[in-house]
Amino acid sequence: MKYLKRIVAGLLVAGTISGFSAQNVYALEDKKALLGNLTNELETVSVLRQESETQLEMNLKEIEKLNRDREIYRIRAEYLRSNIEETMKKGEMLDEKNPNIIQAALLTLTNGYLEMELADILIAIHSSAEEFEQYQEKEIRKDDKEAIREGLQEKLSKLEEDLAQVEEILSNGASRSTELLTFNGELSVKITEVETQSETLSAQKTKVEEEIRVEEEKRKQQELERKRATTFIRPASGRLTSGYGNRIHPVTRRRAFHAGIDIANSRGTSILASRNGKVTFAGYKGTYGKLIIVNHGNGIETAYAHLSSINVKVGQSVTQGNVIGKMGSTGRSTGSHLHFEIRMGGSTVNPSKYIK
Known part of the structure; x- marks a missing residue:
């Protein structure tokens, strides 16, 4: 916002200068001083305009980058939500099949449980919901099921944490984009005001320059007349x-x-x-x-x-x-x-x- 503040300050100063009435009769020295002020203010306004246009261009580039990044994070968020949904579904599927005590004892005696190694548990945790359906057809031991449930819960927590971070980035990006768009709107208004002020100052500068030219020409003529009336020139060549x-x-x-x-x-x-x-x-x-x-x-x-x-x-x-x-x-x-x-x-x- 510092650029906007500088523009406003510049306009206020320039407005003070523009308050001088060009209709007033100034001594030549006063007009030259006014011309100097107008020239300085015109340069200040020109610098402010250039800085504002540069800042506006930088903001537009930042907004463009934010939009690209937001699209990437939006896709990432969708991916995380899909994974969360899938992980929760797998947890529900895991709970759907729970043998009673008699069935569990029988399965234990007959070795009817699915034999699972750590690698198999990890595969189950990170498999897709479709792939996980195969485990519904088989009986899983309580310990293995608990390991899978804990793994799914841990994965779910990590996914939800990642999603929260991505959503925060998306929210911050949206806020920053809104801030930049608002700032750009203000900059555009101020640039228009600066352009108007520049035109006004240029017109005043041109008018004062012409007044100075006329005044100096008048003084030269007066000086010439004074010399013609008070000095002698050689009356002939030879x-x-x-x-x-x-x-x-x-x-x-x-x-x-x-x-x-x-x-x-x-x-x-x-x-x-x-x-x-x-x-x-x-x-x-x-x-x-x-x-x-x-x-x-x-x-x-x-x-x-x-x-x-x-x-x-x-x-x-x-x-x-x-x-x-x-x-x-x-x-x-x-x-x-x-x-x-x-x-x-x-x-x-x-x-x-x-x-x-």
């Missing part, structure tokens, strides 16, 4: 041809301050928004040529100059990574490149320190 700070201007050949960085690549290379923001300028502006300025809030701006084309309009919101224009060489430029600036509080800063 090689860095000029850094931030004082330099010899490539056109005027005079020492001048360079307010941004230059990234050179072929004409038409995509220019990306370095950070989420709103376009505040999109047009031609003096030496910058075609220029886009994006405001990122909190006094932060980015500028993209010398473009060959502009893909956005003033007032348009852009997301980090959006293509906002194409590289070119408009304005005062010596070749196709992007002049990129980051401005904070009205002053430019070195973009290389902020680009991730």
Whole structure:
């Protein structure tokens, strides 16, 4: 019965877990903890089910063996009852013929009694009832008859003792079979309950896994949005041809301050928004040529100059990574490149320190 108790205990624990409402709003960590509990309970229920099915199979095999053994003992019992009946009949036959005193004296004088050795007595005791009938036709001496009677009684006692043992075995086997059949019925019910519980846990586990997936995807998206709103990315592919700070201007050949960085690549290379923001300028502006300025809030701006084309309009919101224009060489430029600036509080800063 220990298996049944384990199943019931497992169901009670699993029932506690299933009491969690999947409709409630859990923090991601709580959902992961719940998922862990559901996974553990699902494994427990699975083990209980496997153990129960194994026990059920073992019980069926034991019942099958008990039935085979009971049939053997049933045949044995029938044989013993038949022998008991036959032995009792032989005893009755032995008592049917009892000579009176005069007949006994006469038989003694004339040697009319059957001469019996020990072997003959044993044969008589263990003979069949049909074979024993021959002794009714002959006179048996009192001593020999008493020896046969004692032998029959001893045999009868042994047969009755053996029969009692066989009947006890049959009774115990029947009780054990009944017990196993009852247990199997309970096991079958519990296995069905475990299967139902397993299905419920699996459904809850699947739902929680999906909720976790959605929550994690949401968090990833939120983190991505946060990064897009708080970090800068490289606005174009290509090689860095000029850094931030004082330099010899490539056109005027005079020492001048360079307010941004230059990234050179072929004409038409995509220019990306370095950070989420709103376009505040999109047009031609003096030496910058075609220029886009994006405001990122909190006094932060980015500028993209010398473009060959502009893909956005003033007032348009852009997301980090959006293509906002194409590289070119408009304005005062010596070749196709992007002049990129980051401005904070009205002053430019070195973009290389902020680009991730």
